[in-house]
Amino acid sequence: MAARGSRRSRAGRADVGETEAGTEVVGPEPDQISEYDLRPDMAAENAPPSPPKQWLRLRDSTLETRDVTTFRFDPPAVGFQWRAGQNLVMTVPGLEDPRGPTRPFTISSSPTEGGVVAVSTLIRDSPFKRHLTKMTRGDTVDYEALEGEFVLEPGRPALMLAGGIGITPFRSMLKFAVDTRLEKPLVLIYSSKTPEDIVFRKELEEFAERNHAIRVMHTITRPEQAKEPWTGRTGRVDADLLREGFRGVRHPLTYLAGPPGFVQETRRLLAEEFHTSPEDIRTDEFDGY
Numbered sequence: 001m002a003a004r005g006s007r008r009s010r011a012g013r014a015d016v017g018e019t020e021a022g023t024e025v026v027g028p029e030p031d032q033i034s035e036y037d038l039r040p041d042m043a044a045e046n047a048p049p050s051p052p053k054q055w056l057r058l059r060d061s062t063l064e065t066r067d068v069t070t071f072r073f074d075p076p077a078v079g080f081q082w083r084a085g086q087n088l089v090m091t092v093p094g095l096e097d098p099r100g101p102t103r104p105f106t107i108s109s110s111p112t113e114g115g116v117v118a119v120s121t122l123i124r125d126s127p128f129k130r131h132l133t134k135m136t137r138g139d140t141v142d143y144e145a146l147e148g149e150f151v152l153e154p155g156r157p158a159l160m161l162a163g164g165i166g167i168t169p170f171r172s173m174l175k176f177a178v179d180t181r182l183e184k185p186l187v188l189i190y191s192s193k194t195p196e197d198i199v200f201r202k203e204l205e206e207f208a209e210r211n212h213a214i215r216v217m218h219t220i221t222r223p224e225q226a227k228e229p230w231t232g233r234t235g236r237v238d239a240d241l242l243r244e245g246f247r248g249v250r251h252p253l254t255y256l257a258g259p260p261g262f263v264q265e266t267r268r269l270l271a272e273e274f275h276t277s278p279e280d281i282r283t284d285e286f287d288g289y
Helices: 030-038 040-046 127-134 164-180 201-210 239-246 260-274
Strands: 006-011 054-063 068-074 087-091 102-106 117-122 140-147 158-163 186-192 214-220 253-258 281-287
Touching: 068 127, 087 117, 102 117, 102 164, 117 164, 158 164, 158 239, 158 260, 164 186, 164 201, 164 214, 164 253, 164 260, 164 281, 186 239, 201 214, 214 239, 239 260, 253 260, 260 281
Parallel strands: 158 186, 158 253, 186 214, 253 281
Antiparallel strands: 006 281, 054 068, 054 140, 068 117, 087 102, 087 140
16 A cells, blocks of 8 residues: 555546445535535535544554555454455544645555455655554554545456556455456556565465466566566566557456556557557556655
8 A cells, every 4th residue: 555645546537436325415405506605604514424533453564675564454343344446544643744644545455355454655754654664563543534446346357557656456456356266367567666676576476376367567667776687577668568468358447556657658658559448547646655
């Protein structure tokens, strides 16, 4: 999971909002809309109450790479359910941070790992991140919501394109695919600066070994900075690499996750080189670490 100062997640061309099944959303009747517009105080008085904050208790943490750490939390006993790829909104009450005490984090664990909620994030020198690294077993944080439409659709093949820390939702999706034995083709193309920066490297290899519908492809953009020899692909994601990813995959959903520049450039390639419909592209931009 990764935290972002701002988070833009799109399904097709725009965000999709929805309510939980069976939940009645109270609002004005059509003939009252203008009155609510004129009377903001009335709208506030009649708005549904905000859901209560709940907490997650830290179980442990693991250093994944030199600057990425996974924090594993025990979820509440009941009511915590999510779809692979979603994120949660986390708050540290009373934290003094110029950007506030709240951050969205992608859940990097799969719903099939029901006993743990994991978030994996770049560690930066911010009050929020310093607080996370100082937490010990049993410490708690608040969470306010589960959100996002950047989720795995088990009925469709998928091409997953990750840049850097954008791998976090795909770790959740691929673990879900392994545990539920999905048979639809799932292709991951993962761009990292160096081999040492590949997050979940061993796990990704194991996922592909355990489910032959999964194919994992790496490319390294700064091989000259690597400490270990690298004989695989190098360079940024380009049309040739995308063409290889599409091989044998018919009508996939294409997921893009990573820094805004990576997402926007890859989306341009998909549109110009492959004429991919916007309705078949889902994006998740990670910025403001």
